[in-house]
Amino acid sequence: MFDGKFLNAYLDRWCEAVGASPKLYTVGLTAWTAFHMESILYPLAEQLCPEGGGCAYKTKPCDKKCREDCYKNKGKCGYGTTWSQEYYRVDLGLYRYPDVKNGLWSPDYLIEHENEHFKLTEEDGEFQIKKKGWFGEFIKLLPVSCNDYGVRAIISYCAFDKKEENVERYEKYLLRVLEHETVRSTLCAKPILVLLGPSTNAVKMGRAESFYAMRFEKDGQQWKCESGFVAREDVQEIFRRMREELKRQGGYECK
Secondary structure: OOHHHHHHHHHHHHHHHHHOOOHHOOOHHHHHHHHHHHHHHHHHHOOOOOOOOOOOOOOOOOOHHHHHHHOOOOOOOOOOOEEEOHHHHOEEEEEEEEEEOOOEEEEEEEEEEEEOEEEEEEOOEEEEEEEEOHHHHHHHOOOOOOOOEEEEEEEEEEEOOOOOHHHHHHHHHHHHHHHOOHHOOOOOOOEEEEEEEOOOOHOOOOOOOOOOOEEEEEEEEEEEEEEOOOOHHHHHHHHHHHHHHHHHHHOOOOO
16 A cells, blocks of 8 residues: 555654654654654665665665764765755655766655645635645645656645544645646656654544555546555554653643
8 A cells, every 4th residue: 555665664764763762753843853854764765775776775874973974974875876955955855876977867755844734624615725834845846756666755744633634635635736737737747645644732632643645646647546544553552652641741742
């Protein structure tokens, strides 16, 4: 179900990083964004491998001064050759270099992480955006192509309520966007994966204990969506532990 290569690798790294200390999920947004990049996405680049290649996108693990080292010593961990935070101003891109000698490359994975929620209401079939949130990242990646092996991925969060963060409504709205004549003129027909983790409020209230995935893919002339909660017991167990901790704390930082 969904995109096994990317999705399962991401959740493996998420469980490893967050499972050791579920409290990290409830820190402030700035701290969480930095933690997400350095403790989840960087290790993800070390796990995923290019098609037909035996090595990972990032061939040497980063040390504690990862960010500084990667920028100052680009050859140390592969920065600038198989992964980058610069091309297209995308948060993280993973690239294949089939012809290093001539500098030819191909993007496999283009990944955006956004803390801000997307809030959408619907009345009589008409949609109204209440808060743009991760929808802006979705739109940003539409004209940016990746190869057939990879996927364009947006990672964000959802309160999973019925009023403004209704996942079925997201799917309906995004399918309409993909078929909109303005979007179609520049849209790349490559898969798009939206991965939504439950907000801390959703965890505490018991609305969700897993990630929700929406994979958009073009089938012939029409875009289709495969969606649903990702059934992984290791992820669910971490969210259960997190819920108990949040209930004990009383107050918490709401993502």
